[in-house]
Structures are given as structure tokens and as C-alpha cells.
Amino acid sequence: MNKYNIVEIDLSHYDKSVQNLFSVIASELQLIQKQLDLYEIAVRGGFVADTLKGIQAKDIDVFYVLKDSSGNPSLLCDCDTVKSTIMSMKLELIGDKYELDVGHFGEKEFYIPVVEKICGFFSHHADFYSMYVLTSEGKVFTNEMGKYCHDHSVYEVTLNTWPMTQNFLTNHQNDYYDIYNGFTFRGLRQMIRKQLTPGEDYKTMLENWHSILRCTQSMPQIKDKLANRFSKHDISLSRLKSILDANNIQNADLIIKELKNIISI
Numbered sequence: 001m002n003k004y005n006i007v008e009i010d011l012s013h014y015d016k017s018v019q020n021l022f023s024v025i026a027s028e029l030q031l032i033q034k035q036l037d038l039y040e041i042a043v044r045g046g047f048v049a050d051t052l053k054g055i056q057a058k059d060i061d062v063f064y065v066l067k068d069s070s071g072n073p074s075l076l077c078d079c080d081t082v083k084s085t086i087m088s089m090k091l092e093l094i095g096d097k098y099e100l101d102v103g104h105f106g107e108k109e110f111y112i113p114v115v116e117k118i119c120g121f122f123s124h125h126a127d128f129y130s131m132y133v134l135t136s137e138g139k140v141f142t143n144e145m146g147k148y149c150h151d152h153s154v155y156e157v158t159l160n161t162w163p164m165t166q167n168f169l170t171n172h173q174n175d176y177y178d179i180y181n182g183f184t185f186r187g188l189r190q191m192i193r194k195q196l197t198p199g200e201d202y203k204t205m206l207e208n209w210h211s212i213l214r215c216t217q218s219m220p221q222i223k224d225k226l227a228n229r230f231s232k233h234d235i236s237l238s239r240l241k242s243i244l245d246a247n248n249i250q251n252a253d254l255i256i257k258e259l260k261n262i263i264s265i
Helices: 016-036 046-054 081-087 116-118 144-151 161-167 176-194 200-207 209-217 220-233 235-247 251-258
Strands: 007-008 040-044 059-067 099-103 133-136 140-143
Touching: 007 099, 007 116, 007 133, 016 040, 016 046, 016 081, 040 046, 040 144, 040 209, 046 059, 046 099, 046 144, 059 081, 059 116, 081 099, 099 176, 116 133, 116 140, 140 144, 161 220, 176 209, 176 220, 200 209, 209 220, 209 251, 235 251
Parallel strands: 059 099
Antiparallel strands: 007 140, 040 059, 040 133, 133 140
């Protein structure tokens, strides 16, 4: 398998309601692109993947690319203007039925077409399951690994997102332990919500999490952040233990032991 080889999804295999929904979304993307004179626009991530899976999405992530004065792609951020303009258009779906989020290239990145950006090796996405894109033409793309994960209900991480997060996507220094905890916890949430099993790389992350958790205990801010994640999403240690055991995760007892020193029982 060529993990990052981009493939188009044949929507004729899906229910008419899915086809119609994507058609309306694509039409709204075209209106937004015209209104803001954008270079490119698309919907990415969980909205597309969940809809194909028959899971009701709550929000929608619109990825945009501005134009510079010469009409070429600009990697600058203008999220406030883009979001406020979209909301003022009072569209049927984007920003109304589905809560709106917007995203863009990091300013230090290099430009590649949006489909390649979302589904290719330099994607921002932390996992293959989410590497889906709906274009303004109404076409849906993913990559070979994304399709495999979707078809087989697997959660697998995209390890190149780590340096992307570290160097391109924020204006502050990121901490390795915080990123590791964040990616690992996100995977647990996705496995629970969508009844997924762990892929090989994500399973390896889980099986080595106890070492990260041990270090996290001496870092108050990161420790509190992780504890708040568990509290916010109501994931108990007993529930976590059952998930780890069901998926034959090694070091499950050590993971729970270290977590007891981080979160309230």
C-alpha cells in the first residue's frame, strides 16, 4: 500500500442523501469562494469522513487559501474576515446547521494544492481516518491508508504531523510531552466515539504512553491539561482500562498506574 497515494471516492456507492448533502455543501463553497475571492476552498476532516460513515457531524472545517495581489496563492491568515463573512452570508448548512471552523496553511509552509495538502504526506491531520476532503466541485478524496482505515474502522496516526505541529502550525513553542498526550488522548476519543480499533503506529504510541505519563507528572501545566481532557470528555480509568484490554495493549496496567497520579479518581 502507498499510504499517501490520493484516491477519489466514488459517491455513487453512497446513499442519495449523502450525495445531496455534499452537493449543497459544494455549492455553498463556490459561493464563499466567489464572495471572498479565494484561491481555493474545501471542507476537510471529520465532517466528510463521518458523513460517509453515517455518523452525524456537528461541525464543519473549511480550509481556505487567500490570493495575493498577483492572483497567486497566499499562505497568510485572515480567519476573522473569512469566518465573519461566511456567517454573514447566512448559508443553509455551513455556519448554520453545522458549526463553522476555518483553517489555512501555516505562514512558514510551502504551497501545494488543497487536496494534496489535506490527503498527502504534508497534511495537518493527526490521523488517516480524518484525511478526507470535499472540494468545491463536489468531489471527495482521501488516500489509500485513509480509505483502508475508513473501510476497516481503524484509527491510525500520521506521524509526520508531529513536526508540522512543532514548526508550522502555531506561533509558540510546543512541548513534546504535550503533543504526545494530546495525540494519544485524541485517538482514544475517536476509538470510543466511532468504535475504531488501533492501527500499528497508534498501538505503539499507546503501549509506550506510560513513560510519557511518568514525566508528565512533574510538569504542572501539561499534567493539568491532560487531567482536564479526561474530565471534559468523561472518560474514566475503568473505561480506559477496558478499552486497552480489549485491544490487547501492552503495559495497560502501567498506563493506568501513571494516570492515577495525574487525574482524579
